[in-house]
Amino acid sequence: MIRVLGVDPGLTRCGVGVVEVAADRRARLVHVTVVRTPPDMALEQRLVRIAAGVGAAMDEFRPDAVAVERVFAQANVRTVMGTAQAAGLALHAAASRSIPVTLHTPSEVKAAISGYGNADKKQVATMVARVLGLAEAPKPADASDALALAICHAWRVGAPTEAGARAVTLTPAQRAWREAERSVVSRRLGG
């Protein structure tokens, strides 16, 4: 059993979701929330509020691991700086509490959840609801994205074990995805 806290970083809406995932991959919802800050608030006050909200969830739910969405500079330049800053605060909040923290790309999350790296937001939200046994997908999208990150982390990385082995098994889709990743790495290494 691993408890993972996922963060979908953002200045206006920062999704925070906590799940517990068993070794047989079954997952249950522990907590989900969205930290919001008004666009007309001073940037530094927004950052203080986001760090406080994310940190409070870490303190209350004491996750074994934190997963944060990797932000790319290629995205909308108007919002990407704030998103990077929110992600940085989430990384800092986890590391300063000695909680292991990992970045996952949006395609890693989509592939882990739906078996398909280009799944759209609605497909991801539907799969999150199904995986967690919820009647409907948590809203807004930032909430279900944070849960998807947490589930993705548990399924891909699993609980830390003494031998460093993976503590969870993979679905066929995830196995295919991991094989594809490995072949990319081998090709890069000239293998």
Added chain:
Amino acid sequence: MIRVLGVDPGLTRCGVGVVEVAADRRARLVHVTVVRTPPDMALEQRLVRIAAGVGAAMDEFRPDAVAVERVFAQANVRTVMGTAQAAGLALHAAASRSIPVTLHTPSEVKAAISGYGNADKKQVATMVARVLGLAEAPKPADASDALALAICHAWRVGAPTEAGARAVTLTPAQRAWREAERSVVSRRLGG
């Protein structure tokens, strides 16, 4: 008299400089350092070290104001995300200590220090040394850039006064710069 702490944000080298500036614009060096983190260190550990280093300087030197360089997404995409995250941590460190914090663009800093918005790094470093009465410019560039930011803030914004008025006088170059900024604002407003 105002004491300002300037931060030139960066993951590998984060410049931190503290100056005291009198109402007659004379400035003296209080402290300067560069917080360094190795590129092969995990990102979250680098962020923890930067936040700790910047925060420690704020706690030790208790500035009246903090000035941080505004990061633009147009810069090198490989480094800009880390720079944005370091800047975000500096903003957070100041605001969480209730120290007023302001962003200044590189051209604002250059114009304030040298009267010329396109001054190169060497010209800025030379002017920083001259303003602070130092035999030579502090090195590396991140150190003198942090001091330039702090001086720029004191000269442009000055100490907070009850009436909200500017507590420092402007040089002719700064007056020209401010007029130019005002005319840009009026033009934007259709004035």
